Amino acid sequence: MLCESCKKNNATVTLTEVKDAKATVFQLCEACARSQGCPGQQNLLGDLLSGFVAKARSAESTVEKACEVCGMTYRGFRAKGRLGCPHCYELFEEELTPLLEKIHGSARHIGKVPCREGEESSSLHQQRELTRLRRQLREVIEQEDYERAAEIRDRIQVLEVELSSGTSSSGSGPESE
16 A cells, blocks of 8 residues: 555555544555654664563562561562561662552551650650641642741741750640641
């Protein structure tokens, strides 16, 4: 079949153009297809093969990594469904982040924190409050509510001082609103 564009060379590329839910098929030679913005067949094959090679290399490097603390490999994690120790989270972070985002919608823990006794629980509470306030500050700045942003900024500063000094507010005053 001859190229529908130049009518000289054999057509080796099928180009399908979709406009307004209508598909139009063109039979083109490689030169005309390139002039239409389509990559040549050699480029497509090369890209496909390089993609397979890259995927295989990343799979090999992932399998080779083993936790220094517990000996867990990524392949072992995939087989068991759980990691061996807290160090594994750091070692396999690159592989785990997309997986956690897919499963939980986020790679950060946003759920409940168990209650602990004494100073540690108030410190955890203050850390969570600080995180919440920083998120709220970003939101009000995006909304251009600068007065509210200044109030939140001041509350953040009070909490940061309390955390660094190891004290907590008594729940009274403007900083505990």
